[in-house]
Amino acid sequence: MTSNVPFCVPPLTGGVPDAVVKVLDSRWLTTGPETAAFEQEFADYLGAAHVVAVASCTSALELSLRAMGLPAGSPVLTPSLTFCGAINAILHAGHRPVFVDIDEETLVPSPETVAAAAARVKPAAMILQNQGGYPVDVPALTEAAGLDRSRVVEDAAHGPGAARGGAPVGSSSYAACFSFYATKNMPIGEGGAVATSDEEFADRVRAMRLHGMSKDSWKRYLPGGSWRYDVKAVGLKANMTDVQATIGRAQIQSLPGWQEEREQIVARYDEALAGVSGVVLPQRNSLDGVRHAWHLYQVRVKDRDAVGDELQAAGIGTSVHFIPANQLTAYKEIVGADECARVPVTDRVGEELLSLPLYPGLTADDQDRVVAALAEAMRTRAMRTRS
Known part of the structure; x- marks a missing residue:
């Protein structure tokens, strides 16, 4: 009998098992040196200034909206042809989704559909999705929405490997959110990341991914570190672990x-x-x-x-x-x-x-x-x- 053809079989780089064992042997399993190394290596791959690794693309979207400091209940433009997690991110951040229609050929919003949605409300922010891996024209859609680039989140869950104008998706975005779910182009199993060109924004997301604490456990428990921390903004529990990060470091190579x-x-x-x-x-x-x-x-x-x-x-x-x-x-x-x-x-x-x-x-x-x-x-x- 002929075997089935599954919808997806996640590829794994040969070095993954050894990398995971090395982290397990280190006994440092949560956010730590492997996560920091993964952030730098993924930033290098994208050509991005900063990458913050988080628990999922959904949490990356929510953290990005929270880090923008929008007024509660703000209208946020989003395509309706998207995963429910993207809509949940808007709602969990305390805002209101406003649906944007798509272009029939590209399956992503066009300047015309964005402008039509923006005419119904005065949007405070916008999420744009690279549907299936097609890179959206972020500058054109940002202009159509009448927004500053600092109020636009690029949902790049489908985006690693995509480019527009010769520049990789996420290389110059104010906030580009990636997914490393098992079916994605670079599978880790779970996990996500925010890529940004803005250092201050990266710092806010980095703090908010761990309850808003000013220092994560790695920094607190390094030799000479202090247990003392502050919480300046309410955040989430949405950090990536070193076990996930070491898988990601191996997968980037392939x-x-x-x-x-x-x-x-x-x-x-x-x-x-x-x-x-x-x-x-x-x-x-x-x-x-x-x-x-x-x-x-x-x-x-x-x-x-x-x-x-x-x-x-x-x-x-x-x-x-x-x-x-x-x-x-x-x-x-x-x-x-x-x-x-x-x-x-x-x-x-x-x-x-x-x-x-x-x-x-x-x-x-x-x-x-x-x-x-x-x-x-x-x-x-x-x-x-x-x-």
Whole structure:
């Protein structure tokens, strides 16, 4: 019997087990020297001035909003086509999400959709997501929102490896938030980071990731350190551990090669699916200096749920990114029906998106199985439509 093709198999660098054992042997398991080294190495990879490692991308988003010091209940623009964690971050920071519609081709907000949302409210801040790995044009969207760059958070959970204008995503952002979840381009298992060009902002996030304490335990318990600390702002318990950080340090070494492999897999999908009727391929890199991270390979198909079920029956793992936030019960109750009706393109496109397997190590034979199963599902649907 042919084995299944899972939606994702996280790649692991060969040096990970030894690195973890080394940290375990050190007996320093929480935030410490490995976390500091990881922050510097990830900053070097991005070309960013500062990186603060945290527990997750969701906590990175919330910490970034908290560190901005916005008035309670401030309106924050966000695409509705995003993970629920991004909406929760706005709410947990004490603010109000305002939904922004997307461009149908790129699946990210456009200057026009941002301007339309900003016209309804006077936004205090904005979160922008690199959907699937497509790098948003942060300066253009910041201008469209009428905001200063210090009030814009870039959700780069899908972003490592992406670039715009030749500059890596996160290299010059005021606040770019990354994810190291198990399915992401650089998997650690859990974890996140905030990259920023502003030293003062980095210091605020660094303190707030550990309750707002002025010194973490590593600094307090170093030789000559003091147990005394202050809390100047209320924070979260959202620090990264040295066990996570040492995995991240090993994984960074393989990230460039993994990104090249992702691009090769995407090129094979593009070629193989180009002639499959009813399948809309993902957004293209039509602009000079734009490099897609290819975290996801999102196709669009009619009758998406039924197509996904047929692929599952054929042993092909798929996923959906995402159920639009405006369609989820809790957010409908919080923001109201009128606000949830403001994103018609998101509602329409969101019913068609289907993410196919894409990860380093996905073999050509497995890709052929994915393509064959999708083509058969589309043929079956076309036959039923004709009959």
